[in-house]
Amino acid sequence: MRIVVNDIAASEGGAMTVLKDFYTDIVKNHVDIEWIFLLGDNYLQETKNIKVYTFPEIKQNWFKRIKFELYSGARIINRLDADIYISLQNTATLGVKSKQYVYFHQVIPYQTTVKFSLFRKEESILWVYQNIGRKIYDFLFKHSEANIIVQSRWLKQRMNNFLANNILINKPSISANITTKNERSDRTNPVQFFFPTSNNPYKNINVIFNAVEILKKQNITNFKVILTIDDINHQNNNYINCIGKINRQSVYEYLANSVLIFPSLLESFGLPLLEAADIGTYILAADLEYAHETLENYKNAKYFPPQDAEKLAGLMKDIIKNGTDNMPSNTIDSYGRKTADLILEDYNE
Structure with a gap:
């Protein structure tokens, strides 16, 4: 099986965390699959079953990303002849022949708690995400018929008001290598x-x-x-x-x-x-x-x-x-299913 993963937009912050966690999981648990990553730079190390192709010019701005999602990306992805195409960067890609999954973690377009202003400098880009970005996401999701993966029930419920796509929930999980405990x-x-x-x-x-x-x-x-x-x-x-x-x-x-x-x-x-x-x-x-x-x-x-x-x-x-002695000492389960496992399970159904 061959899987293409697109995360050209990732470079720092939460997006890079998602990418590196995904990569760490497949290195450990999915060596029997051929993986091809499309990235903005050489953020990941290639292995016997993992290849990395970089597209720094696409990462430069939103217009080049949209061009990729609308038509140029499909030519690249279809030539790779993948069984599954995964986008970790919120947007679906039109014209892809493989079964497509989008990991969606951009809450701004679908939430109703905050309204941003185009006329406040610190909020103008957020206004674009909230108003123009939402139309772009909706268009790409509807016309690609992509399967969408979200992190929470509330976001799935909100998106279901606008989209008929198959929406899967997969809450994030944290690294099992961290053993730190709170010290009161x-x-x-x-x-x-x-x-x-x-x-x-x-x-x-x-x-x-x-x-x-x-x-x-x-x-x-x-x-x-x-x-x-x-x-x-x-x-x-x-x-x-x-x-x-x-x-x-x-x-x-x-x-x-x-x-x-x-x-x-x-x-x-x-x-x-x-x-x-x-x-x-x-x-x-x-x-x-x-x-x-x-x-x-x-x-x-x-x-x-x-x-x-x-x-x-x-x-x-x-x-x-x-102090907090009156509060009970407890933890919660923080090790959910890995994204790759969820996708492979859904693909094989």
Whole structure:
């Protein structure tokens, strides 16, 4: 069997995590299949049964990607004569003769929680994803008849309102190589809160800044907040430490010694929530659909309205003052089916 995997758009962040996790799995478990990866650069090592073709010119901008998905990509993919074609980059490809699967993790076009503005500089590209991107995704999905893989029930339900495609659910799983466990972070001095994030507006970092300001006014100072963004000028900088991007192992180490704050307004799943729950970390999460689904049956979580800094400050204050001994110590199952296994099972049905 031959399988072609397209992830030309991946270069960093969550997209690269998805790609490398997929690659690691097939190296270990699917050596009997011939794999061909179409990438933007040489991110993966070739093996006896894995080949990598690079297309850096396609990765340069959205227009070249759309051209690839509309017509030029099919010529390349069909020449490879694959049994299965997998896109890990959200978009389907028209004209592909192989059975097609799309791993879809771009929540912005189908969510209804946040409306972005074309006229705010920091939101303009998000407005394009939300409005124009949605039309492109719908068109490609409908005309390719691709099978779609999503990470959550809520996203499948939302997409079912617009698409008749076969939609499969496969929640992310985390690395079984990580054995870190939470170290009762509320007993540290000062108490440490942690949010692995980017600076995107929908990550809702301002609610943390506002909560910190509320705590300061109440003379509560025995805490600090760690954010994985570049350093910024902010009035709460004595209590907020911006450490920039860190690797995955470092994220786990911070989770093991912190209380996770997760106020994000938009997530298809919320992988840091799953990672934190896997090691028993205490979590303060936005009271939104994705968080409740990710943390289903996890007892070490409290929820707050995502724009309510007063409520978040109250939850932080309770942990700072009283600790978390009153919360049960537990973890949740974080090792779901691998994407390749799901696809092969569906293909063989």
